Amino acid sequence: xxxxxxxxxxxxxxxxxxxxxxxxxxxxxxxxxxxxxxxxxxxxxxxxxxxxxxxxxxxxxxxxxxxxxxxxxxxxxxxxxxxxxxxxxxxxxxxxxxxxxxxxxxxxxxxxxxxxxxxxxxxxxxxxxxxxxxxxxxxxxxxxxxxxxxxxxxxxxxxxxx
Amino acid sequence: xxxxxxxxxxxxxxxxxxxxxxxxxxxxxxxxxxxxxxxxxxxxxxxxxxxxxxxxxxxxxxxxxxxxxxxxxxxxxxxxxxxxxxxxxxxxxxxxxxxxxxxxxxxxxxxxxxxxxxxxxxxxxxxxxxxxxxxxxxxxxxxxxxxxxxxxxxxxxxxxxxxxxxxxxxxxxxxxxxxxxxxxxxxxxxxxxxxxxxxxxxxxxxxxxxxxxxxxxxxxxxxxxxxxxxxxxxxxxxxxxxxxxxxxxxxxxxxxxxxx
Numbered sequence: 001x002x003x004x005x006x007x008x009x010x011x012x013x014x015x016x017x018x019x020x021x022x023x024x025x026x027x028x029x030x031x032x033x034x035x036x037x038x039x040x041x042x043x044x045x046x047x048x049x050x051x052x053x054x055x056x057x058x059x060x061x062x063x064x065x066x067x068x069x070x071x072x073x074x075x076x077x078x079x080x081x082x083x084x085x086x087x088x089x090x091x092x093x094x095x096x097x098x099x100x101x102x103x104x105x106x107x108x109x110x111x112x113x114x115x116x117x118x119x120x121x122x123x124x125x126x127x128x129x130x131x132x133x134x135x136x137x138x139x140x141x142x143x144x145x146x147x148x149x150x151x152x153x154x155x156x157x158x159x160x161x162x
Numbered sequence: 163x164x165x166x167x168x169x170x171x172x173x174x175x176x177x178x179x180x181x182x183x184x185x186x187x188x189x190x191x192x193x194x195x196x197x198x199x200x201x202x203x204x205x206x207x208x209x210x211x212x213x214x215x216x217x218x219x220x221x222x223x224x225x226x227x228x229x230x231x232x233x234x235x236x237x238x239x240x241x242x243x244x245x246x247x248x249x250x251x252x253x254x255x256x257x258x259x260x261x262x263x264x265x266x267x268x269x270x271x272x273x274x275x276x277x278x279x280x281x282x283x284x285x286x287x288x289x290x291x292x293x294x295x296x297x298x299x300x301x302x303x304x305x306x307x308x309x310x311x312x313x314x315x316x317x318x319x320x321x322x323x324x325x326x327x328x329x330x331x332x333x334x335x336x337x338x339x340x341x342x343x344x345x346x347x348x349x350x351x352x353x354x355x356x357x358x359x360x361x362x363x364x365x366x367x368x369x370x371x372x373x374x375x376x377x378x379x380x381x382x383x384x385x386x387x388x389x390x391x392x393x394x395x396x397x398x399x400x401x402x403x404x405x406x407x408x409x410x411x412x413x414x415x416x417x418x419x420x421x422x
Contacts, residue, residue: 017193024272025197029344029405032274060165068186069193071271071278071307071314074179075169082166125174127275127321127342134275 008161012054015042015152016062020069033133036141039066039077040084040114041148044107047088048095049156059085072118073125080117084110100146107145112138180307184285187309194269194280194312205408260374261414262296263287267407268312275342277317277404279303283412284311292372294413300378300401301325301366302410317404318379319344327379328367329358335367336396338379344404347380349396354387356394364398374415 019038027035039062046054063078070077087110088095095106112135119134155161173179265287269280283289285308293305295315303323307314316323321342327349328335334356338347352358362382368375380398387394 020190020193021197024194024269026201026270032272035272063166064169065186065190068183069190070273071276071280072273073170074173074183075166078169079163079166082163121170122275124170125322129275129342 008053008159011155011159011161012046012050012058015046015155016065018042020066023066024069033136034140035137036144037111037114037137038144038148040081040111041107041141041145042152043081043084044088044110045148045152047085048092049152050161051089051092054085055089056082056085059083073121076118076121079121080114083117084114087113103149104142104145108138108142111141114138183307184309187307187312187314188284191268191280191309191312198268262411263289263414265289265295265313265410265412267410275321277303277320277323277340277342277344278306279315279317279410281305281313281315281410281412282311284309284313286310288414289313289412294373294377294415296377296411296413297402297407297409299403300380301373302402302404302407304372305412315410317344318402319347319400319404325373325379326367326369327364329382330363330365330378332357334358335369336364338364338398341397345399346383347398347400349382349398350393352394352396354389354392354394358382358385358394358396360385363401374413377413 016039019042022038023035043054043059043062046058059082060078063076063081064074066072066077066081067074091106095103098106115134115138119129169179263283265281265283267279268282271278271280279295279302281289281295289305289308291305291308295302295304301318303315303317303320305313306316317340318325318338319340319342321340323340325338326335327338336349336352336358339350341348349358349364360382364379364382366373366375366377366379378401380400382396383399384397385394386396
């Protein structure tokens, strides 16, 4: 059983690793504003699927790692991803039975909150925008959610993560 | 939540996490390496799968360019000698030539609001914090985080960056602030009566001691003088190809070499 737990831990961290790579991969300038929040999506999925294993502490760890990767202020992503984990923990029972449309709407809201928090911390630092473009990832993340859901669900079933 | 609040304060107010950051940067560099693979493959494809005729054409063009540059550098040595003589006549310190190190870009900041580059040279190559970064056309920015094998540089257009400049034509000094927009620098606090025109080249003034003197920074692109305001609104376009350079030069300034 212990080795099973070890293995699932590795798989979860590997999925975050892929999300990190996707989060920094070079994109053409006009796509930069639309980049989906991959780590947040992966975190939300694991929190919904395995709420007893993935939660606030995972959010904190992933967030700090993402801050280091992005060169953001330490705490920016840690803060928003912890909030993501918290909200997913509160919502997971509902999210599991939601249909695709309801799920998409919830993801839109969650990532929107994620972006607002990020923007707030960036304003503390003195950089931030007047435009609402920073909310675009909420839309793109919402569109990418079914894909993330399908991939991670098939991974979870294949390796019997619980 | 308290932990996070602590982190944000520690980083923003007290800069007390710099060593942690450079350590974590070292751990996360592989992620940038992996994310860079597609671009690298494309680059490889572009250079290796090219018709022979195009390559020949390119070599010829580079040969011509090289000839022109060599011709100019012949004059350079004479001019430099003359400059040193004149400076010694004036009793001022000699301008030393700066050493450079070529670095390759392995990543850019994924956040469109923060203009940062990740470079493939780090402490192992003696890169230091505050080191200026240039490309073929002008100043790019400065190094802000150094880890063992990579470093992170802040571009001059980042909203948190400012750089002391002077107008090349007449020496008027100013501060060029990043606007958060890759094509625009804002020149703050220029009195409405200052002699500054569109098309003026702004070069580093060397004040502040961080950037060496005389590297081109930007060209003034827009001036608005409103008689009701004490200051003119001046915008400039960076000379360096901020979003296109793949290879950049890290400058070891003469001062930093002298102080070591």
